[in-house]
Amino acid sequence: MSEIVLDQVSRWYSNVVAVNDVSMTIGPGVTGLLGPNGAGKSTLIAMMSGFLAPSSGTVTLDGIPVWRHEQLYRQIGLVPEREAAYDNLTGGQFVVANAELHALADPIAAAMTAIATVEMQPAQDRKISTYSKGMKQRIKMASALVHDPAVLLLDEPFNGMDPRQRLHLIELLRRMGNEGRTVMFSSHILEEVEQVASHIEVMVAGRHAASGDFGAIRRLMTDRPNRYLIRTDDDRRLASQLIGDASCRGVIMRSDDGLDVEVVDFGRFAVVLPQLAHSAEIRLLEVKPTDESLESVFAYLVSA
Amino acid sequence: MTNATIIGLTVRNGLGARRTVVLVILPVILIGLAITVRALVGVDQDATIGVMVGLGLTVVLPLVALIAGTSVLAAEVDDGSIVYLLAKPISRHTIVVSKYVVALTATILFTTLPIMLAGAIMTGELRGAIGYAAGALLGAFAYSAIFLLLSAVTRHAVAAGLLYVLIWEGLLGGLLTGVRWLSVGAWSTSLADSIVTDDILTKPVSPAYAIIATLVVTVGAVWLAGDRLRSFRLTGEE
Numbered sequence: 001m002s003e004i005v006l007d008q009v010s011r012w013y014s015n016v017v018a019v020n021d022v023s024m025t026i027g028p029g030v031t032g033l034l035g036p037n038g039a040g041k042s043t044l045i046a047m048m049s050g051f052l053a054p055s056s057g058t059v060t061l062d063g064i065p066v067w068r069h070e071q072l073y074r075q076i077g078l079v080p081e082r083e084a085a086y087d088n089l090t091g092g093q094f095v096v097a098n099a100e101l102h103a104l105a106d107p108i109a110a111a112m113t114a115i116a117t118v119e120m121q122p123a124q125d126r127k128i129s130t131y132s133k134g135m136k137q138r139i140k141m142a143s144a145l146v147h148d149p150a151v152l153l154l155d156e157p158f159n160g161m162d163p164r165q166r167l168h169l170i171e172l173l174r175r176m177g178n179e180g181r182t183v184m185f186s187s188h189i190l191e192e193v194e195q196v197a198s199h200i201e202v203m204v205a206g207r208h209a210a211s212g213d214f215g216a217i218r219r220l221m222t223d224r225p226n227r228y229l230i231r232t233d234d235d236r237r238l239a240s241q242l243i244g245d246a247s248c249r250g251v252i253m254r255s256d257d258g259l260d261v262e263v264v265d266f267g268r269f270a271v272v273l274p275q276l277a278h279s280a281e282i283r284l285l286e287v288k289p290t291d292e293s294l295e296s297v298f299a300y301l302v303s304a
Numbered sequence: 305m306t307n308a309t310i311i312g313l314t315v316r317n318g319l320g321a322r323r324t325v326v327l328v329i330l331p332v333i334l335i336g337l338a339i340t341v342r343a344l345v346g347v348d349q350d351a352t353i354g355v356m357v358g359l360g361l362t363v364v365l366p367l368v369a370l371i372a373g374t375s376v377l378a379a380e381v382d383d384g385s386i387v388y389l390l391a392k393p394i395s396r397h398t399i400v401v402s403k404y405v406v407a408l409t410a411t412i413l414f415t416t417l418p419i420m421l422a423g424a425i426m427t428g429e430l431r432g433a434i435g436y437a438a439g440a441l442l443g444a445f446a447y448s449a450i451f452l453l454l455s456a457v458t459r460h461a462v463a464a465g466l467l468y469v470l471i472w473e474g475l476l477g478g479l480l481t482g483v484r485w486l487s488v489g490a491w492s493t494s495l496a497d498s499i500v501t502d503d504i505l506t507k508p509v510s511p512a513y514a515i516i517a518t519l520v521v522t523v524g525a526v527w528l529a530g531d532r533l534r535s536f537r538l539t540g541e542e
Contacts, residue, residue: 051390051538070393074393076391082387084385086317086388088316089316097309097312098392100309101389101394
């Protein structure tokens with residue numbers, strides 16, 4: 001049972017902030033790291049796997065800082081995003097070499113077990129350069145599993161996989177999680193995360209936007225009070241209508257044009273607003289969320 | 305201090321067929337030129353220095369060492385496959401020393417041996433062959449370590465190495481005599497000269513200084529490369 005703890009971790013590259021004050025704890029089971037491209041997922045995984053120093057804060061595995069601590073790789077299996085492996089080796093040779101580098105007692109047996117786990121026996125004697133993307137992903141996975149690690153970190157493992165390979169990986173990750181390993185994978189596709197992860201961490205623009213199981217994430221998106229700017233041809237009349245409805249908690253009339261509306265029940269608000277406007281014959285000119293971070297998370301979840 | 309698997313992977317991956325061709329071309333040119341000059345002018349001190357020092361020790365040696373020293377590490381750093389070596393509970397110094405052994409072996413194979421042969425051809429003496437080979441061997445130790453360090457420090461190791469050879473060893477080494485204290489080329493030439501000729505005035509630095517300086521640079525550069533690798537950053541796509 002291993003636990004990765006990030007405590008107020010930030011990482012910046014000169015004046016660009018990639019990860020901004022993130023604290024999270026990754027325990028046994030499968031955790032999905034969800035976020036759009038550029039959200040800081042790869043930076044976060046690089047810091048968890050000891051390939052990047054946090055600019056501030058700490059990243060620890062069972063209490064030990066990961067950075068510059070190579071002995072921790074006994075417990076960590078890393079599947080990097082980049083495809084390059086040792087292309088002129090066969091898949092079997094590559095996994096055996098990884099087992100040897102871990103100084104395992106029986107590297108060949110360990111390699112064969114790992115190759116069997118990812119079901120790559122039929123292709124193990126072919127050179128990696130002849131593999132498809134999905135096969136490369138699996139042989140990388142075998143190389144990360146060869147020492148039976150307690151922690152498995154995967155950076156965008158589903159990229160480039162066809163639906164069958166995807167199902168296979170989903171099943172494999174679930175199994176790893178059920179065995180009590182701490183598994184974390186990143187993805188920008190909600191559907192993938194939803195199918196595998198028992199726990200989801202959402203990153204948006206370098207910030208830790210949300211955390212929980214899928215239901216909790218979805219509730220967070222819909223139940224949290226959020227703000228909208230609404231502009232109509234008769235703001236005051238709509239304001240009185242809105243405040244009479246349970247979906248809204250507050251309405252402020254702007255000094256210029258428009259209403260600032262605080263919504264507590266998004267689902268209801270989305271249905272009620274057009275009905276109210278229609279029955280009162282008010283023309284809606286603009287409806288726009290003004291809570292930036294929420295907007296991006298929300299837009300992201302909707303589009304996925 | 306070394307790891308057989310890393311040595312094996314490095315030989316297979318780093319010294320692939322295409323690079324080996326480049327490694328072979330320069331020594332072949334050197335030996336070809338030695339045969340030609342010897343046939344045309346016979347044994348001649350100026351011609352020998354021109355071929356052995358001018359081409360052998362100052363061009364062939366650093367360039368072959370540059371190719372060998374960078375290809376054992378820079379290619380893996382470049383395509384990211386170094387991650388598979390680094391995500392292991394292995395001392396970074398073991399990784400670097402293993403790679404240094406491969407780079408050094410290749411450099412000796414493709415510089416020291418051909419330079420020894422060319423020296424024998426040009427001088428017609430065992431002393432000449434051994435002298436230039438000793439100078440080349442000394443340079444091989446230092447250059448391999450320096451280029452390995454460059455591969456660990458920058459992703460533009462080949463360009464940086466070329467600039468170093470051309471500007472520091474070549475241009476400034478010729479213009480500023482003080483550079484000889486910090487020039488691998490001057491050290492290897494000095495050691496070679498001290499064996500080949502009895503004329504003590506030609507040597508830029510004393511052979512003892514050359515050997516000690518080479519030792520310091522080699523150990524220092526290999527250690528620094530290992531330390532540098534401990535802080536290797538995996539930069540993501542984003």
